[in-house]
Amino acid sequence: MPVKFNQSDLEQLEQRFRTALINNLHGYKPLTLVGTQSKEGRDNLAVFSSLFHLGANPALIGMVVRPDVSPRHTLTNIRDTGLFSLSHVSASQAKQAHQTSARYPEEISEFDACGFDRYFTESSPIPAVSGSPVKIWCSLQQEIPLTQNGTHLIIAAITHLEVEEKMLREDGSLDYTAVDLVACGGLDTYYTGERLFQLTYAKPDRQPEER
Amino acid sequence: MPVKFNQSDLEQLEQRFRTALINNLHGYKPLTLVGTQSKEGRDNLAVFSSLFHLGANPALIGMVVRPDVSPRHTLTNIRDTGLFSLSHVSASQAKQAHQTSARYPEEISEFDACGFDRYFTESSPIPAVSGSPVKIWCSLQQEIPLTQNGTHLIIAAITHLEVEEKMLREDGSLDYTAVDLVACGGLDTYYTGERLFQLTYAKPDRQPEER
Numbered sequence: 373m374p375v376k377f378n379q380s381d382l383e384q385l386e387q388r389f390r391t392a393l394i395n396n397l398h399g400y401k402p403l404t405l406v407g408t409q410s411k412e413g414r415d416n417l418a419v420f421s422s423l424f425h426l427g428a429n430p431a432l433i434g435m436v437v438r439p440d441v442s443p444r445h446t447l448t449n450i451r452d453t454g455l456f457s458l459s460h461v462s463a464s465q466a467k468q469a470h471q472t473s474a475r476y477p478e479e480i481s482e483f484d485a486c487g488f489d490r491y492f493t494e495s496s497p498i499p500a501v502s503g504s505p506v507k508i509w510c511s512l513q514q515e516i517p518l519t520q521n522g523t524h525l526i527i528a529a530i531t532h533l534e535v536e537e538k539m540l541r542e543d544g545s546l547d548y549t550a551v552d553l554v555a556c557g558g559l560d561t562y563y564t565g566e567r568l569f570q571l572t573y574a575k576p577d578r579q580p581e582e583r
Numbered sequence: 584m585p586v587k588f589n590q591s592d593l594e595q596l597e598q599r600f601r602t603a604l605i606n607n608l609h610g611y612k613p614l615t616l617v618g619t620q621s622k623e624g625r626d627n628l629a630v631f632s633s634l635f636h637l638g639a640n641p642a643l644i645g646m647v648v649r650p651d652v653s654p655r656h657t658l659t660n661i662r663d664t665g666l667f668s669l670s671h672v673s674a675s676q677a678k679q680a681h682q683t684s685a686r687y688p689e690e691i692s693e694f695d696a697c698g699f700d701r702y703f704t705e706s707s708p709i710p711a712v713s714g715s716p717v718k719i720w721c722s723l724q725q726e727i728p729l730t731q732n733g734t735h736l737i738i739a740a741i742t743h744l745e746v747e748e749k750m751l752r753e754d755g756s757l758d759y760t761a762v763d764l765v766a767c768g769g770l771d772t773y774y775t776g777e778r779l780f781q782l783t784y785a786k787p788d789r790q791p792e793e794r
Contacts, residue, residue, distance in 0.1 A: 390640060391639045397644075400612070424645075431605045514731070532588070546768065566775050569773055570772040576691075
């Protein structure tokens with residue numbers, strides 16, 4: 373049986389229930405740690421689940437930042453330096469990643485407070501997370517403020533990336549289960565994946581096949 | 584061991600390998616079927632994995648539409664009527680959902696071609712997918728064209744939703760595993776989730792606990 377909610381039902385829901393429901397509503401989200409650095413050289417790490425694909429060539433990625441709930445240091449640092457790193461989260465790192473959402477004072481780095489080691493590549497001053505199976509370094513292309521609710525869309529170019537060899541398949545796709553990659557539901561629920569199948573390119577005159 | 588790619592490596596990759604790599608790069612994506620209707624009343628169904636959360640109050644959702652690869656009928660219909668439905672996909676529906684990405688001619692509805700039954704609610708003329716565990720009806724708020732690569736961001740308000748009772752938890756969150764909800768990797772790989780844990784709100788002075 374379905375449970376139904378219209379707009380007026382949603383408005384009347386208890387606030388925490390509504391927040392949980394709507395945040396869970398669109399399904400599995402990718403989970404990543406965003407690394408940034410302030411003008412003064414202090415680094416910051418914050419968990420995000422709002423990453424989305426924008427294009428493969430040029431390689432572009434989008435991200436939603438909510439100034440009211442996300443650690444504001446991330447947005448400030450991205451604006452100041454134009455740079456950030458993304459470190460995806462394995463199951464063994466999920467609780468530490470969640471802990472980065474606590475409101476630490478600006479002078480405390482979540483790398484230290486949450487027990488993550490910094491990982492540097494020669495091509496960027498921004499640290500990623502050591503042990504993360506997918507590390508991506510990005511440069512800010514555009515910031516789009518949304519008038520509806522004060523969120524900001526970050527559009528960024530991928531400048532450098534590193535993926536664990538064991539998850540990289542021959543066709544360029546990544547097997548998330550090989551590194552226990554974590555998905556997020558809403559704000560506080562964590563999942564690992566179980567691979568169902570990879571399907572052939574869909575054509576009108578035939579059914580998709582597992583490949 | 585990590586495999587490394589810089590911007591120049593990415594540009595030189597074989598096109599299909601690069602497309603797969605970059606499309607897989609940000610991790611698990613939600614999977615949904617977008618239902619629309621043309622001005623003439625013909626319906627259309629297309630699989631999308633680019634949904635993202637924008638806000639709980641008002642309930643807002645974002646979606647990326649690529650006019651060059653997504654079925655263009657979806658964008659045209661959303662512009663014409665301002666309305667669309669979202670039907671999330673269970674494991675048993677994943678192959679059918681993938682098949683909606685085949686390029687059917689405009690006069691053929693993917694509901695019929697891919698074997699999905701239409702589900703109507705009294706509050707919208709747009710059909711959703713019968714048997715889908717999460718059905719959402721949306722109204723277009725804003726379309727943002729991105730100059731970088733011709734993609735369009737769709738910002739929409741949630742006007743009505745239905746979720747399977749067995750996945751709705753007391754706190755308003757949804758248990759995706761109760762309905763075998765599917766996540767997507769890249770363009771062609773499908774996963775189900777395994778629930779790790781739900782954690783308490785993060786505070787600087789304590790570690791998160793399972794709840």
